[in-house]
Structure formats: structure tokens, C-alpha cells
Amino acid sequence: MTQAEKPIIIIGSGLAAYTLIREYRKLNTDFPITLVTQESGDFYSKPMLSTAIAGQKSAEQLVTSSGAKMAEQFNLTLHTHATVKKIDPKHQMISVVLSDGQSIDIGYSQLVLALGADQIRVPIDGDASDAIQSVNDLHDYAIFRKQLDGKKKVVILGAGLIGCEFANDLALGGYQVEVIDLADQALSRLLPKPIAQALEQQLSSLGVLWHLGSSIQSISHDGDHLRVSLRNGQSINADLVLSALGLAPRVQLAKEAGIATNRGIIVNRQLETSIQNIYSLGDCAEVEGQVLPYVMPIMQAARTLAMVLAGQDASLVYPAMPVMIKTPALPLIVSPPPIGSSGSWSIKQIDGGMEGLFHNDQAELIGFALAGSATSQRATLTKLLPPILGAS
Template sequence: MPQPIVIAGSGLAGYTLAREFRKLDRDTPLLILSRDAAGFYSKPMLSNALSGNRTAESLVMKSAEKMATELNATIRARVDIAMIDPQRRVIELVDGEQIAFRDLVLALGADPIHLPIEGDGAADILSVNDLDDFARFASHLHDAKRIVVLGGGLIGCEFANDLLARGIEPVVIDIAAWPLGRLLPEAAATWFRQQLEAAGVSFRMGVSVTSVARNGGNYHVSLSDGSVLDTDLVLSAVGLRPRIALASAAGLAVNRGIRVDRRLASSQPNIHAIGDCAEVEGLVLPFVMPIMQQARALAATLAGTPTRLNYPAMPVVVKTPACPTVVCPPAPDAQGSWQILGGQDAAAGLEVQFLAPDEKLLGFALLGAATARKQALAAHAPATLA
């Protein structure tokens, strides 16, 4: 039997790649290794599951067994890779088992960033990065009335909005001056904040958490400005760090993520990376649309047609029903400025565009009812990676 293509990871990236590959090749052996139960679910749904009354169990759309049948693949759940031997094209599991591969795809994802916080309650801070994390988080919500959310970025704001569905008061804390600081300019972020505050979210911007202390069954959260918040729970959503340790130990080139070229190939032959762990020409994009583009390109390459990855304009949808938001950020080195179009009427929403000196559209942000213009503007925005 020929050696299999091994996909390390059963998240959205790993399973999407497997599906795309099977559209092109039904016969090559496919082995998927998963650190968890390997059921298929959409990780982006974790941050808005509460408003839909979803449980961890109900978020699983297909079991590992169904996925194995659908993909004509072998799926092994609850296994961990100890090392990769690129020269021998072998991976070794923690129990010592060795598996040879034709090609290895690292779809390892990313780990939550943990802030250095003092106090005897710091170890109780929760984060939600997978289905098991969500189950643990949800189990603590039954009597919660207030939750401190660390991080005012996309995930932090999504969770804060979602907690409102449970009648829980979220307090978002971030060192940045405004929420969604990496996506929105100040004027749009201020409008966004106002809509979420009207819905019941509280924000404490420009401060950080210094310590979390237990107070019976609750917590005292001390901030850098000297103030103290009482809370039932602390949820950390300050960002993710790509899982690169396994690749680095195997001698693969790494930076913020596992460095790959436009064909998703690493610095070692027959080893590839996609998803949250991959860095393509300096870009680490932990969003759904880049994963879809990567999976299609790599599937074609693995099926025998070397295919170069391209990123079209890829608007990011922020799942905050209190203020629906779509952002297509300009390139980091883009020259231009943000401009507000029209008024800031709550019923009409808010549209801001990032325009070059020659008025060419380089990025945009749409809030509220203005999100209806997503497709129209995306058609004129430049490709993220042409």
C-alpha cells in the first residue's frame, strides 16, 4: 500500500483540506490525526454559541466516524505527535508508534496567549479555543451575573456580545484605546463601542489586569489604574499564538508561524502547513476565508497539480449582533487615510473607507446596516495576496 498523506489536525483547516483533496483524488490513503475527539465542528461558532442555546455536543455536526466514511480516510482521535523526522518522512507519536508519510500537512492551529497576571485566582482564568474549552466555560455560567473579558479584539467582543443572551454583564478590558483596535480606525471603533454599550456591554479601555484574587466563589480583578472589579468569572481572549514548536524541533523554518511558500510548502520537502499555524509571506491570518483559499490550493498541489496560493480581498465578519461589523483591512504598508462616508445615523449604520492619495479604495469597514454593502465594496478592494 502506498504511504498516506497525513494531516495533523482535525479543525476547520485540516478537514477542509481533506474535503477539497477528495474532490480531486478518491484513492490516495489519507490519515487524519487529532488531539481531540475529531468530531467536525466550526470553531468560529464557539464565540456565538450561547445566543443560539448551543451546547458543546450540539455544535458537533459530524462524528469522527462519519467524517472517516465521508472522506474515505482513517481518523485517529486523541493522539499527540512527539516528533517529526523530515529525512525519513516519519512522524512519531508520544507512545512511540512511528508513521511513515508521503506528504505531511501541519494543520496544528494556535494556542491562546496567556497574560502574566498575579494572584491566587490567575490559574482559574478560562479561555475558549476548542470544543472541550467551550464545554468547560459553559459549565461555569449557570449562576454567573458578571464576567470580565480580557481582550477587546474580535474574539473578546464576540464573546461579550454573546454573553448578553444569558443575561450576563460582560466587562471588556483592554490596554488599547478602543475596541477592535487592529481592525477599525478610532471613529468606527467609537461607533461600534457605543452600540455594544447600549446593548449592555461595559468597556474599560487603556488599562490592563494586574492580578486576579479569589473571593469565595468569585474574584477581585485589580486593574493598572488602581481600580478593582468584582466578577464571577474571568475569560481571556487576548489572542492566539501559532503552534510552531513541533515544526521548529524538526528543523522547519518558523517565524510567527510555520513559514511556507505560496504552495504552502515548508522549508522541508513534503511537509506543508495551513490554517492558524501557517505563515505565508509574512501573513498569519486566523480567519475562515484564508483557510478556504489555502485548502483549495494545497489540495490541488497534493493531487498532482502544483497550485500557487492567492488571496482575494477577504472581508472579516465580526459576529456582534448588537453592531454587525465587516472589515476589509488595508495592507499594513498601505499609504492613505480612513474617511467616513455619510453621517453616523444608527439606522443607516456607518461606512468608512481607507483611500489612497489618488482616491483608490484600499480597505473598508462597514457597521450596522451598512454591512449590506460588503459585496459591492469587496469587488473593488485590492487582493490581499495577488
Template sequence: MEQPNTTAGIVIVGSGLAGFTVIREIRKLDQAIPITLVTREPGYFYSKPMLSNAIATNKSAEQLQSSSAVSLAEQHAITILSETSVTAIDTQLQSLSTSKGALPYDKLVLALGADQIRIPIEGDAATEVMTVNDLTDYASFRQRIAGKKKVLIIGAGLIGCEFANDLALGSFEVDVVDLAQQVLGRLLPEAAAVELENKLSETGVRWHFATTVQAIRHQGEQLAVTLANGTVLTSDVVLSAVGLKPRVDLAMAAGIATDRGIQANRHLETSAKNVYSLGDCAEVEGLVLPYVMPIMQAARALAPNLLGQALTLSYPAMPVMVKTPALPTIISPPANDAVGSWKIHSIDGGLEARFEAANGSLLGFALMGTATAQRSAFTKELPAIL
């Protein structure tokens, strides 16, 4: 299972949700075509979205693993090259250079994922800022916070809010710092953001908006965190959750077209023949959507295309659930170029926010608390994303 073979077939780089979902979809259509999965990780499967809400339930990294590399290889009749780095793609020879030798392909799928963005920070403890982007990161974070009390989070977006809620439920003191004026600045209208902020504040989360972390220095056994507004906070651990940057370097070096992500059309084809992309690293028709539902949709479209059929990807409306039990929230943000306005309606135990065009048609929404029960009805009103 650990050595590259000379049989080509389909080669998939990346063992996240995108890579494994494509494998499952291929096997629904073809049980025999050779598939090789190349991954820098051990090759196990786990649910990455669970990383931001597993602390309160005291889940270890091992408990989050749902399948081992051996069982996955047997279950799907695939070859897994685990702990293997891909260093180059030769699109002319249709071959990969890997840390375990050359690997030919007939069709190549880039499911490389994304890296956590790191902001520049000064100070002798700047290198101690942690990110949680995979199971190994999660294990390291759990180890670092063991026996500690205070965690500072940089970023009040989806992941930042989820970690803040989870850590607060786990009895940690939590400070959250963000350049924006509110939580989920790109996704929520102000009134909805205030609702979420207040509910998380009730769990003990402290907010520091319209500023950023400037420096982190050692202060005895703790860290002194200096904000751009002059405030100095103390913390045991600093976690960065400011957003994701698609992994494009490997594709770019191979001459494959990239912009914000690896560019792909609605057949998930890149600019290179027989090379495809999906997931957090991909930019499909100008859209970068690092969420579960777009990945599932893309995988279902990609599998037939890899097998010689022509299927065009479509994205229906795909609301995103924010895992904040202090105030359950479901968001379907309007498109960046959407023209309209937010209309807020408070209900008993919740809030409905509709982003409507001038004619009253629904272009986006946010549902909170008891209003999340309206998810299906609101989703039916929305236009398709693609």
C-alpha cells in the same frame, strides 16, 4: 480507525477547519489516495467560529458538533487517529512519532492551529482564567458560568467583542478590559470603534480601556480583579481573549523554518521536503491570517499541490464579519504598510469607513449596520491581498 497503519500517503495533523477542508478538496480530485488524519481531539467536526456566539442561544458543546469521527472517516474514506499526540517529525525518514506509534508519510500537512495568548497575571486565582479555543474549552466555560452572573473578558478584539455581545444577550453582566484605547484597535478607525462600543454598551457591556489585568484573587465565592490603573472589579469568571499564537513548536523542533508561524510559500510548501502547512499555524509569504476565507483559499490551492499538480495560492480581498448582532460589522483592514487615510460617512442606521490612498483608491474598509449591505460593492474595489 485508532491504530497507525504502515501505509504512507497523505498525513494531516490537525482536525480543525483547515485539516478537514483539505481532505474535502483532495477527495474532489482523488478518491483513492490514502489519507490519515491525526488529532488530539476526538476527531469530530464543529465550526470553531460558532464558539463565540452560541451562549445566547444556549447551545451545548454536543449541539455544536456537526459530524462524528466515525461518520467523517466513512464519508471521506480516511483513517482518523483521534486523541493522538504527535511528539516529533523526522523529515529525513518522513515519519511522525505519535502517542500511538510511528506513522510514515509521503506528504505531511501541518494544520496545527493556534493557542490563545495568555498574559502574565498575579494573584491566587490567576490560574482560574479561562480561554475558549476548542469545543472542550467551550464545554468547560459553559459549565463554569452556569448559575453565575458576571464575566470579565480580557481583550476587546474580534473574539472579545463577539463573546461580550453573546454573553450580554445571555443576560450576563460583562466587563471588557483592553490595553488599547478602543475596541478592535488594529482594525477600526476611532469613529467606527466608538459606534461599536456604544451599541455594545447599550446591551450592558462595560469597557475598561488603556489598562490591563494585573492580579486576580479569590474574594469569597467571587474573583477580585485588580487592573493596572488601580480599579478593582468583581467577577464570577474571567475569560481571556487577547489573541492567537500559531503553534510552531513541533515544526521548529524538526528544523522547519518558522517565524510568526510555520513559514510556507505560495504552494503551501514549508522548508522541509514534502511538508506543507496552512491555517492558523501557517505564515504564507509573511501573512498570518487566522480567518475562515484564507483557510478555504489555501485548502483549495494545497490539494492539487499534494497530488503533484502545481497551483499557486492567491488571496483575493477577504472581508471579515464580526459576529456582534448589536451592530453587525464587516471589516477588510488595510495592509500594515498601506499609506492612506480613513474617510468616515454616516448613513441611516449605519456607518461606512473607507481607507483610501491619496489617489482615492480603496485599500480597506469597515461597514456597520445597514452599510453592511455594501459589502460586495466595496470588496470589488479592493486590491488582492496576495
């Protein structure tokens, strides 16, 4: 087999991988593509995982297209429940353990790492630390849904985006919810304090209890329940504990292949890594110091990489891309200022909502946070923001 006949290999089957395939097939319908994934290969919306409990949706109901249908629709060779053990850049090969335990080597013309990210786990003392749940994919969600049967009270570790979305969803689903976070407010990396307090109040009205400014010390079995001990001396009884402490890009496979990594897998504006013919996108990729695990950046990167893989000139640009936080108790849309920005927030109450604008020291708008009815201003304000990554 000549190099030109070797397939494009994509590792991963999340939104990044399938969006890339969809965009590439618009440009080239025939070139062979092989997709290797540890999951089932089924297509589903990952953002739905933190909003599906109140609607009593099963894992199966979240699948919009099976792996087999995706393979047929996009003309793919699909290896599911398979693990990539090694990347050999010199010979442009990957070593894969298939679902039946067989080991094979597959050559590639171009390799794409769409590995995703893992939920951050921190060491926690106690004889029940292994009982902490996390939901990072469809399989995790199925387990969590099963664990919820007959339970009443859930403690969530982390008051970030995923933690707040789960808190809202679980409370709407009739569960008692308590949230623990070391920060003194919810969504500390995204919201100014007054809007965070408004969110906390709205979720409190659904029964959510907050333990802010403290962290978990240990988790232990207490009969049929779990006892969560905090560093401030408080303790909480729970039926389940859900960890939502944020995401860590999966970089180990790339590191072992000699690919440059930082927080994520380092790529240039063509999404190419430090090794020729190996690319990366999605939650695992880092572009000019930016790791953006959100839908819109993934879409932008997928369109750019599809063109690159098809032999066209393309360079990644990130316009301003506000993030919608799925907390129906208080709808939120945020475009946070760049980390380390100097400036200040101005907060304005409006009928049915709140508007937060962040101006830098030159009085330029570089971020916003909109709550409730103020979310209607999204399009107008987004036009005023500078791009996250402008044209190079």
C-alpha cells in the same frame, strides 16, 4: 511499504484540515489519508464558539458530524486524542502517542501541519491567575459552559474580535459583562475609532462595561468571587474571567523538526514548508508574511494545497476577503488596510449604519469598515480592493 504507498498524514482536525480533505477527495478518492488529532475529530464550526451561549447551545449541539462519520465519509484512518511527539523529516516519519498510551511511528509520503493556534496568555499576578478561562476549541467551550452555570458576571480580557463577539453573546445570554483592553478602543486593529465607538455604544446599551486604556495587574480569590485589579487602580469583582487576547500560531512542533518559522510556519505559494514534502495551512501557517486566521483564507489555501498534493500545478492567491464580525448589536464587515499602510480613513454616517473607507496616499481604496446597514455594500466595495496576495 514503498514511498508511494505511504499515506498523506494530516496533523489537526479543524476547519483547515477537514476542508483540505474534502477538496482533495474531489481529486483523488483512493489515496490513503491518515489524520492525527489531539481532539475528538468531530467536525464543528469554530466561529460558532463565540456566538453560541445566547442560544444556550451545548458543545454537543455544535458538532455537525462526528469523527467516525468524517472518517467514513472521506475514507480516512483517524487517530483521535493522540499527540505527535516528533517529526522525522529524514525518514519521513512521525512519532505519535495514541489515546491508550501506546507509542507508534507512522511513515508519510506527504505531511500537512494544520496545527491551529493557541489563545495568547500573558503572565498575571495573584492567587487566582490559574482560574482564567479561554475558549479555543470544543472542549474549552464545554468547560466554559459548565463554569457559567449559576454565574452572573464575566470579565473579558481583550476587546479584539473574539472578545467583542463573546461580550455580545454573553450580554444577550443575560450575563453582566465587563471588558478590559490596553487599547483606547474596541477592535483597535480592525476599526477606525468612530465605528469602534459606535460598537462600544451599542454593546453598552446591552449592559457591557468598558475598561479601555488599561490592563489587568492581578486576579485574586475573594470569597466565592474573583477580584480583578487593574493597573489604573480600579478593581472589579467577577464570577469568571475569560481571556481573549488573540491567537499565537502553533509552531513548536515544526521548529523542533528544523522547519523554518517566523510568527507562523513559513510556507510558499504551494503551501510547502522549508522541508520537502511537508506542508502547512490554516491558523499556524504564514504565507509571505501573512497569517490570516479567518475562514475565507483557509478555504483558498485548502483548495490550492489539495491540487498540489494531487500532483497538479497550483499557486495560492488571496483575493480581497472581508471579515464578518459576529456582533449582532452592530453588524460589522471589515477589510482592514495592510499593516503599516500610509493613508487615511474617511467616515460617513448613513441611515442605520456607518461607512469607513481607507484610501492610501495615491487615493486608492485599500480597506473598508462597514457597520449596520452599510454592510450591504460589501460586494460592491470588495471588487474595488486590491488582492491580499495577487498572482505570483
